[in-house]
Amino acid sequence: MPIHEKSLIRPENLKTHDNLVIEGIDVSGHWSTFIESRVVTDYNENLEDEIAAMPGGDKIHRCWQCGSCTNACTVNAIEPRFNPRYWIYLIRMGMESELLRDKDIIWQCVSCHKCTHICPRDVEPEGVMKATAHWLTMKGYTPPSPSHIFDEEFTHQIVQRGRIEDTEVLQNFLRKTKQPLMQDWLTAIGFAIAKRLPVKWGIKMAWAQIFKPKTRGWDKARIALEDYIHEVESEQKAVIAGKSKPQQSHAPVREAAE
Amino acid sequence: MVDVTDKAKKYRSVGYYPGCALEGTGNGYDVSTRAIAKKLGLGLREVSNWNCCGAMEVKNVDPKIQTYLSARVLSQAVNEDRVDVVMAPCNGCYHNLKKAEHDLAHDPKSVEVVEKLSTKAGHKAYKAGEAETIHALDWLKATVGEDGLRERTKGKLAGLKIANYYGCMYVRPRHIFPEKDQGPGSESTSQPHFMDDLLAAAGAENVSFPLKTACCGGAHTLSDSDTSTKLVLNILQAAEASGAEVIATECPTCHTGLEMHQVRAEKRFGKKTNVKVLYFTQLLGLALGIGPRALGIHTNISDSMDLIIEKRLI
Ligand code: SF4
Ligand code: SF4
Numbered sequence: 001m002p003i004h005e006k007s008l009i010r011p012e013n014l015k016t017h018d019n020l021v022i023e024g025i026d027v028s029g030h031w032s033t034f035i036e037s038r039v040v041t042d043y044n045e046n047l048e049d050e051i052a053a054m055p056g057g058d059k060i061h062r063c064w065q066c067g068s069c070t071n072a073c074t075v076n077a078i079e080p081r082f083n084p085r086y087w088i089y090l091i092r093m094g095m096e097s098e099l100l101r102d103k104d105i106i107w108q109c110v111s112c113h114k115c116t117h118i119c120p121r122d123v124e125p126e127g128v129m130k131a132t133a134h135w136l137t138m139k140g141y142t143p144p145s146p147s148h149i150f151d152e153e154f155t156h157q158i159v160q161r162g163r164i165e166d167t168e169v170l171q172n173f174l175r176k177t178k179q180p181l182m183q184d185w186l187t188a189i190g191f192a193i194a195k196r197l198p199v200k201w202g203i204k205m206a207w208a209q210i211f212k213p214k215t216r217g218w219d220k221a222r223i224a225l226e227d228y229i230h231e232v233e234s235e236q237k238a239v240i241a242g243k244s245k246p247q248q249s250h251a252p253v254r255e256a257a258e
Numbered sequence: 259m260v261d262v263t264d265k266a267k268k269y270r271s272v273g274y275y276p277g278c279a280l281e282g283t284g285n286g287y288d289v290s291t292r293a294i295a296k297k298l299g300l301g302l303r304e305v306s307n308w309n310c311c312g313a314m315e316v317k318n319v320d321p322k323i324q325t326y327l328s329a330r331v332l333s334q335a336v337n338e339d340r341v342d343v344v345m346a347p348c349n350g351c352y353h354n355l356k357k358a359e360h361d362l363a364h365d366p367k368s369v370e371v372v373e374k375l376s377t378k379a380g381h382k383a384y385k386a387g388e389a390e391t392i393h394a395l396d397w398l399k400a401t402v403g404e405d406g407l408r409e410r411t412k413g414k415l416a417g418l419k420i421a422n423y424y425g426c427m428y429v430r431p432r433h434i435f436p437e438k439d440q441g442p443g444s445e446s447t448s449q450p451h452f453m454d455d456l457l458a459a460a461g462a463e464n465v466s467f468p469l470k471t472a473c474c475g476g477a478h479t480l481s482d483s484d485t486s487t488k489l490v491l492n493i494l495q496a497a498e499a500s501g502a503e504v505i506a507t508e509c510p511t512c513h514t515g516l517e518m519h520q521v522r523a524e525k526r527f528g529k530k531t532n533v534k535v536l537y538f539t540q541l542l543g544l545a546l547g548i549g550p551r552a553l554g555i556h557t558n559i560s561d562s563m564d565l566i567i568e569k570r571l572i
Contacts, residue, residue: 055320074473078488108482110489111314112473113430117447124431130318146481147318154315158327162309166282173480185522189559192521196556213281215309217380221330224378225323228371232320247367254433 007080009035043094046242051091053239053246054134055232056127061248063088069115069125075108082108084115084125087132099132100141107133107145122253138240149176159225162215262443265400271301272397273341273389275331277351278310284348284510286554290539291347291394293548298402305335305344311354314477314511322371328358329372332391333384347394347539349509353427353434355391360434362386393428394539395452395508396445404459411545413461418569420457420541421467421502421533423493424450425512429471447471453508453538460545465500469493476511479518487526490519494531503565504534506541513537517559534562544571 013036020032044050051057063085070076070085082105090099109129116124136142144152153172157164174181215221238244280288295302308331310316312324332355335344346352361368363386376383402410429447432438438445445452450471454464472493475486493516497505507513516535523529535558543553550556550566566572 055318074475074489075485078485108478108485110473110475110482110485111477112426114426114473116431117429127317127321134318147478150481151315151318154313155319155323158310158312158316163281164278164310164313166278170480177481185518185525188521188525189518192559192561193557196561213278216307218309221309221375221379224375225326227378228323228375229320 008083008086013038040095040098042097044096045094047094047096047099048092049246050240051128051131051135052248053236054131054138056124056129057131057135058127058246058248059123060088060091060128060131062121062253063092063123063125064121065089066120068118068120069123072114072118074110074112074114079105079108081105084109084129088123088125088128091128091132103136103142106136107142107147109133135240138236146173146177149173159222159229161212162218162221163213165212168212262400262403265396266403269300269343269345269392269397269400271303271341272392273305273335273339273344274302275305275308275311275335275344275346275351275355277308277346277348278313279348279350279510279514283514286557287347287510287513287537287539289552289554289557290537290543290548293543293552294398294539294546297543297546297548298406300397300401302345303339303341305331306338308334311346311351313350313354322368324354325358325361325368326372326375328354329362329384330376330379330381331355332358332389333376333382336384336388337382341389343390343392345392345394345397347508348511349393349425349427350511352391352393356434358384359386359391360436393508395428395456398456398542399452404455407456407459407542407545411460411542414545414547414571415457415460415462415541415569418462418541418571419465419501419503420462421465421497421500421505422450422453422457422470422538423467423497423505423507423512423516424453424470425476425507425509426471426473427509453506457506457538457541460542462541462545465497465502467497467500467502469496472496474512474515474519476509476515479511479515483519483522486515487519487522490516491523491527491529491531494520494523494533495529497533498531502533504536504541504562506538507535508538514559520560534565535560536562 015034015036017032018028020027048060052060065085067085070083073084075082081102087099106129109126111126113126116126119125133145137144137148150173154164154169239246276288309327311331312327317324335341346355373383429450432447438447458464473489474493475489479486513535520531540553540555550572555562
């Protein structure tokens with residue numbers, strides 16, 4: 001078992017006898033360690049389809065379980081339970097209840113693309129992580145993660161105006177995630193810059209707050225995007241309800257990285 | 259091999275896509291990029307009436323919306339401004355425009371969605387191959403180049419120890435950057451060196467820095483701050499351990515992430531680091547004799563003035 005997969009053994013399933021003699025041989029302690037087998041009965045046979053219907057999940061069927069993604073993963077290095085290969089396995093097997101054990105950390109993928117860069121099967125595991133996080137929220141298994149709230153706030157501003165404004169994204173995000181606007185480190189940063197900034201800059205910032213940056217003539221694009229998002233969402237709901245099959249990606253698999 | 263003279267000519271005048279970050283938190287990058295262009299007599303034509311490329315967030319709602327948004331920027335450049343090269347200094351913008359280019363060339367479903375949305379939005383749909391997207395590093399490497407910088411800067415950055423930090427979006431995933439990893443003269447995705455080359459030509463001493471393409475957690479700067487702080491602290495400490503006095507950046511998200519979490523690491527975890535953070539364009543600007551204010555150095559979060567004075571860069 002590769003070293004980065006050791007975290008998959010759950011302590012409660014590890015059995016060790018302090019005093020055990022088998023056929024006259026003392027196998028006490030470490031020597032008698034075995035992993036208790038589990039029986040899984042509650043498969044969700046629709047699980048792979050459901051994930052494939054979410055944004056970024058449409059190539060999950062290609063995975064051949066090499067583990068390169070987990071091995072390269074930024075978050076795995078600081079949180080060993082974060083294991084893209086394992087989650088893809090569970091999803092393809094339909095083992096929903098096993099997947100749900102990790103439901104609170106899947107959203108933490110930082111989109112570094114190390115997995116997509118290395119994957120020999122062009123699965124785009126980064127997309128699968130985002131798709132899975134999206135699915136967890138859509139099914140009501142987790143409340144929207146801070147990252148989900150940020151994505152929606154950001155996308156909303158772009159759909160409405162074509163551009164975003166940093167301060168507004170920050171303020172709305174902090175409000176929606178119920179965080180105080182005045183956090184020690186944020187104010188420290190604010191003071192550090194304010195000290196050195198010319199007045200002109202302050203005026204410019206205030207200006208951007210009132211007259212939000214905007215792409216001219218965006219209305220038609222806004223309507224087109226709103227219609228499209230609506231379409232995508234109804235498709236996703238239909239797949240989750242088992243009324244429709246997702247469109248798997250049939251684009252050819254790219255050549256493997258060396 | 260890459261045809262160098264061809265590019266030197268082609269990139270002398272390019273479409274310029276600053277993107278949202280350079281209008282806001284990454285202002286110093288925008289100001290210094292424009293200042294360098296002016297100093298070197300390079301033409302930057304800002305893409306008219308541009309929109310956000312989709313950044314790192316929109317694709318999590320739907321990846322094809324990001325493809326459309328990026329394709330609209332390219333469509334503006336090609337159809338409104340009549341340029342065939344678009345230069346984006348922000349790694350996020352650069353990455354997204356490259357990804358749109360790749361998807362439109364390889365995935366019929368993306369073409370279909372972009373065509374549908376473009377028609378509804380009332381503009382021409384961008385088609386793969388109509389424009390070339392480049393990074394600010396490609397632009398300077400091909401135009402002024404190392405020889406040009408050597409001549410113009412007279413090694414002004416001599417004695418300055420720099421860790422070059424490229425981040426994720428400039429090199430990964432490999433398949434959206436078909437021109438990289440093509441042998442001599444091209445950029446490498448595992449050991450990028452364009453920024454190193456330019457700064458070395460201006461006299462700087464590049465330290466051997468192992469975390470050039472590590473992730474700063476920029477996507478979760480605000481939504482998962484503890485993870486970002488851990489990742490950034492790792493980068494800052496590695497830079498200091500490599501002997502660097504300053505980290506050179508080429509992405510507004512990385513840059514702001516490093517600066518913000520340098521403060522946060524100190525406030526929340528009591529881990530103080532002293533390494534400075536400057537955009538590579540600010541460093542090259544100083545080397546070319548442009549003043550720190552004209553390069554927006556006072557708008558950075560970390561205060562580098564002491565170092566700049568100590569190294570006689572003004
Ligand atoms: S790298 Fe790709 S093929 Fe390998 S386990 Fe990860 S997703 Fe599957
Ligand atoms: S993109 Fe996400 S899943 Fe992939 S390597 Fe980075 S953190 Fe891990």
